[in-house]
Amino acid sequence: LESPLIFEQGMPGRIGVDMADPRPVKVRLGGLERKGPIGLPDLSEPQVLRHFVRLSRQNYAIDAGFYPLGSCTMKHNPRINEKVARLAGLGDLHPLQPTSTVQGALELIDDLAHWLKTITGMPAVAMSPAAGAHGELCGVMAIRAAHEANGESRTRILVPESAHGTNPATAALCGYKVEAVPARKDGRMDLEAFAEKLGPDVAGVMLTNPNTCGLFETDVKKIADMVHEVGGYFYCDGANLNAILGRVRPGDLGVDAMHINLHKTFSTPHGGGGPGAGPVVLSDALAPFAPIPYVVHNDSGFDLVEQAEGQAQKSFGRMKGFHGQMGMFIRALAYMQSHGADGLRQIAENAVLNANYVRVGLNDKLHSPFDGICMHEALFDDSTLKGTGVTTLDLAKAMIDEGYHPMTMYFPLVVHGAMLIEPTESESRQTLDEFIGAMRHLLDRAAAGDTDYFLGAPHYAPRRRLDETAAARNPVLRYTPPAPTEGEETAFSAAS
């Protein structure tokens, strides 16, 4: 039940959306009427529906199976969140309605801000960033704006080797030179190396905590103190906030800025790659530099500050059209309300419990590069695969045949052939037991020398392994329709 490209199914003259015929009017398009056809295919509604339903069935999804995908926090996406996001009076509001007509929307944003500030123990939050990486940009811009307001022009940002790639990319976009700090043998940032690199030209440090090895940075407060001592700021990558909800507040650890991936921690759906949302909590030192717009309270209710002037005169500017990812705010707030203070804490507890359960379930078959308790994800390297001819990638593809999404691979870069497994709190023990069993079975099979099986995996997916090299060498990024026939009439025909 596959479906060819939508462009291969058209037949001119079909329609998939009925609408009124345009009134005959005097055209006022300034002589810019379109002349030729665009090349879109015409289809009816049942065809389009079947096409996309068939496509969907080529996908794996959380609703269908387990995603042990480290650092991505693929957990249950409640349907009530989808429902409330579509309520009339929420999903259909125009962003430029007079604020008197959107008091409920502004209250909602303010509510969510309150939850985020309380959870993180931080005094301020910038709501508009559209995704985690966008949030990083917001945080580092605030850092740079703060330094510039002090008349300082610092040049370096320190980033651990294990960081997400977005960290250095963001720092670079803010004009900073990025310096990598190595990890200690226990998987935490090397404090000595860090101290050596610190100096008055350091604008700040970008640290993920819990880090990408799934470990809590035990020296986090010391790191904060050290960077503050040289006049720098502490940016915390909040990708792994899920692991510490209700157990510790980043604000209590000396953090100056941290983005929050609403799609990870607060379960707005990943949707095959977006949209996300990345609000950034800020310390008192950075708050004045927050981007516009933001919601304020006054006597007549809620209002929006939309220009970088007056009370927002220090704002570093605007990051996005309108006011942020409202649709994601709704879902995240519904998620938080559903959990409450008690449920949020349980999220962290069960997420960490599950990760450690998987860790001990596999650690006689796979090697953990770092000892002891992990946080929300368990990290393994490929040392036990050595000599089998099976790579981390091959193992991952074989997991597909067992009914699982592969774990995160080859990240963090500090571990050879890394496998990063994050079960999340919404998976049952039964699922974990089955997963551990399947992994042990595969590892035994690899050890037994059944290499060809792994090299050929996946066997039962909608596609076998795809040739990514060919795709990159000669990029085919669109369907190319056959050349249009000569002399086709103008598609635009509203004119009377």
Place this chain on the structure above:
Amino acid sequence: LESPLIFEQGMPGRIGVDMADPRPVKVRLGGLERKGPIGLPDLSEPQVLRHFVRLSRQNYAIDAGFYPLGSCTMKHNPRINEKVARLAGLGDLHPLQPTSTVQGALELIDDLAHWLKTITGMPAVAMSPAAGAHGELCGVMAIRAAHEANGESRTRILVPESAHGTNPATAALCGYKVEAVPARKDGRMDLEAFAEKLGPDVAGVMLTNPNTCGLFETDVKKIADMVHEVGGYFYCDGANLNAILGRVRPGDLGVDAMHINLHKTFSTPHGGGGPGAGPVVLSDALAPFAPIPYVVHNDSGFDLVEQAEGQAQKSFGRMKGFHGQMGMFIRALAYMQSHGADGLRQIAENAVLNANYVRVGLNDKLHSPFDGICMHEALFDDSTLKGTGVTTLDLAKAMIDEGYHPMTMYFPLVVHGAMLIEPTESESRQTLDEFIGAMRHLLDRAAAGDTDYFLGAPHYAPRRRLDETAAARNPVLRYTPPAPTEGEETAFSAAS
């Protein structure tokens, strides 16, 4: 990605629905508190969601593929119909709200009744029947009530051999003796045999038109006249109304009663077997006997007649709790409005066009028992399979491997090894071409003697052929949980 029974996944103490704790109150259950556990499994929301998503993926569906299922009219189910059925103020109305608070709902029922009466050319319609068979019951009860009101006690109902099984079952439930009328060689009812069976003790005839061979009963008006002449009524099974929408009105053919399967003709979703809805249009002669309740107009708006008294004193009674399948009414009316008078006519035209296109596409490979143009479905027999060792059933199961739902088989009973194919109007020519190609390929393969392939089919479905005989011989109709442990506490604990 299969899922065990939900009962095999429970773990006591989980919860899938959060709710407030009951207030401690003085229990007023009359001493009937439940003592032991029920035996339901406890699960969390993500587990339940994944379970049913996985189950769904074992199903075939229109949205995923073509259903050439004769007599069932499996066509496109628009999503707008689902959306409007769930609007606040429609989907959430209580059936016993004061009629002053449901004027929109009553208007909707009245609107739908107007469309149904206009489409069929009939003066009245009973809205409450819950499904096609329920509608048949309504129609035949009205017939019997009318005869009884005339002081007549007629005993026989005539039904063609090719009728749906519900026809005789319904007549029997109304206390009538059923007599089958044979078909002519051209697939229509044998008029001579019919005339012979007619008499003053005949309560009526139940005729499907277009009939279950996919043919229009050319003598339908004559049949109506003949049955009327002996004082009987003409019940028309409306299962195939789709084929004649806007091309002919049953009221113009002498019909006294006809049910309309909203799920066939007006595309309310089949939903794996229901719910349906089967309003029944009635002639002036039968209208006074219509079941309660029904909607009436008066000066202050719409009202409901809910008792068989006053203006409804001749009503034969009540068929269903409350007022009928409102949720289906909403969907059907949305479907009708979307099509309009022009679209309804086009439904019939394209449905018949598609059936004939399939007929000519296959009639050199399969034998049509009746010559000439068909209506909305094409009927074949199994004569070309003779000698191949492949039965109609085997062919049908092989269609599954080609990505199709099997056609209707072994019905109507008047044709040997019948295959009844109804493409419906919402399928594209491209789909029909692919289907014809696949069928031709299978028929060639059968002719070539590849019998084992067919006997083993389906090969690629979630299950191979299931042992239906074993299921019927020793019926296992439920999961049986392990016996509960002794002395478990009372599950009911609201008491203070």
Place this chain on the structure above:
Amino acid sequence: MRYMPHTALEREEMLAEIGVGSIDDLFADIPEEARLGDLLDLPLHESEMNVEKNFRTLAAKNLSPYSAPCFLGAGAYQHHVPSVADHVIQRSEFLTSYTPYQPEISQGTLQALFEFQTQVALITGMEVANASMYDGATSCAEAVLMACRVTRRKKAVISGNLHPHYRDVTRTTLQFTEFETEDLSPMLEGDEDFDTRITPDVACVVVQTPDFFGRLKDYTALAEKCHEAGALLVVVVNEVVSLGAVKSPGEMGADIVAGEGQSIGVPLSYGGPYVGLLATRQKYVRQMPGRLCGQTVDQNGQRGFVLTLSTREQHIRREKATSNICTNAGLCSLAFTIHMSLLGETGFAKLAALNHSQAVTLAEMLEKIDGISIVNDSFFNEFTLRLPANAAMIVEKLASKGILAGVPVSRLMPDNPDMANLLLVAATETCSDSDMNAFVTALAEVL
């Protein structure tokens, strides 16, 4: 039209393939004088946008129980349906699939039906259940027909406290058969006298719990009486949530349970579609109407499910079928199964306890109003109020204040002057404290 793919050109080409000159030729079998030349006298096709607007306009003419305090019951109950249930039943594979006659590609529907049957059997305390009926009232009628077939007797004794719609549907369904009903009058106090009525020609006695007025009764002794006389006991359940709190009909000795499953998973939807429950003893299964799903294995020995015992059904047995029923309430039974799975043992019991505590709380508040008394000695989540004035008029007055106060008994029992002042009041988990306060305050005002 957006729902039909053919272009004019395609229609021409297809006609040519078929070998006819025009669409009209395809309809040549219709008697000429009956052929419609013009379009029907109905509006032309409308855009999706306009269709949606039309229905929003209609919806705006109704008072939604979602936006008004609502205490209506009498056989249909407002409960919160988890979003997961409504989401799953809208999945293409459930929504747009056919009856699972082809089990190899219908295991999803079939396994869900098997789970439904099991859940219904468990909560009713019975051995087996079918794959659902149209609704509770038709299920009751079918239960009576079934009892007549099982006992080969012709008469059903119907409690006067059975929901009037159930009584009427049963009477209507039986009226042209060889079977008959004896309908008792409603009784507001004490127990009905069935003993003298269980004569040797009685196939079954039909009772309801909680009864129409909301009272809970133990029918254990009645079951024994029935069985002694060779008759069956049919127990009707309007509000299945009650089964989370009270003794099941099975424990009382019921032979057939006919129920309305709407409370679990199914929206009120102005009265339908709902989901009828029918459960009985294993030994009567071949006399049961409706679809049944059974467990079996496939060619590879894998567990699978099929529709079974179809030799009872009309498409095989025709006029000798156990019933003329063909459809079940597929999608509603699926919603029921999902909601019940979410509740589980713990949630189902808690939901029942919560409903009861809500109703007791409201009853205690109402009892304090002068001139009002509660008829019931016992109840689950619904009880009968005796008002000092005509209940229907009071309901109208409260409706104009935006409160849906309950169901006047007279709406269902119109000819009984004793009932004029009685009001059925239900309180479920959906009633908030402020709903209850608003109701009590407004009621005191209008009295």
Place this chain on the structure above:
Amino acid sequence: MRYMPHTALEREEMLAEIGVGSIDDLFADIPEEARLGDLLDLPLHESEMNVEKNFRTLAAKNLSPYSAPCFLGAGAYQHHVPSVADHVIQRSEFLTSYTPYQPEISQGTLQALFEFQTQVALITGMEVANASMYDGATSCAEAVLMACRVTRRKKAVISGNLHPHYRDVTRTTLQFTEFETEDLSPMLEGDEDFDTRITPDVACVVVQTPDFFGRLKDYTALAEKCHEAGALLVVVVNEVVSLGAVKSPGEMGADIVAGEGQSIGVPLSYGGPYVGLLATRQKYVRQMPGRLCGQTVDQNGQRGFVLTLSTREQHIRREKATSNICTNAGLCSLAFTIHMSLLGETGFAKLAALNHSQAVTLAEMLEKIDGISIVNDSFFNEFTLRLPANAAMIVEKLASKGILAGVPVSRLMPDNPDMANLLLVAATETCSDSDMNAFVTALAEVL
């Protein structure tokens, strides 16, 4: 909590397996003084029913454009989204799937992205498009960064008639880079003078069509000027529906098109999430930011799709990446693709014609009001009214009458006194005749 499966017993057993005594032991790495003992100062968990009520309460505090005549535009447009689009994006397999890094089990998402890229390329008249950006404004900023990389120049000249949010986001994004912008002032009449500004250090000129005031411009000559000077032309499109009616940026010679795709498939949702479009020439593809989906084959030679050219991206290139962007607007781009597929060539052109005819009709009605004039010489579905009084105040007055009259230009250009009386008015297919009449009547009243 309904979202978490572990029972207390399971937690105990799992802790034992792990070999620790308590949950607290798992958090021992947190510095002791920072560990939270108590729960956060937030409410406890709530039932789904109550959560839904909370949001209904918030929604009721807003004026929904669905229930009010709405003429708002300025970068976000009310259009009817077909129910099929919203249905499909809610399917589990699209909604709850991850970024398609594992192509073997993500062909659904990948093929849809490939179709999206093709559609965007087609309507913009460009060779290639990426798999979407956050929104139109960020796409504009990325287009400028890209132009600087392509040309190895440092300056962007920004039209004064570019949407102010786009101008601001671009300026903000560039402020700490080596690149800079030259922002022109808005011009209500005539053409901006770019010629003198296209100096040899200019990487690109950024213009918009229809521009912020709704006017349509042919940038063909400007494109030639840019190319002569070795600069690129970036064309911004706020309202993609216009591309169904007017000459595409590609036909005008644009090098990069940055657009907002919200109008197709994406609800207004108070400003986000939307879907940014970015299209360019094939030769610049390796300087493009964001995800790209490409066609390839699998081991069996079957056509398939993968994310490709990821060596541009941050997870490989880190600080040398073309952008820090990681996500795209996946689900919104899917909705766009579905809606566009439903429209097709015929529907897209018709939708555009319908929008234009609506706007012309409304303009003609408004022009008849004394004291009102239309600034535009040309427009698509949005135009600028000059009112005889402060536009923001008039909008407030009309809002209190339940009419969402348009966007006062001063809301986005607050410091420009010339703009105080200007009102942006949009009319799409969602405006009914009665909406337009209500607006015109009410406006005449409040003037």
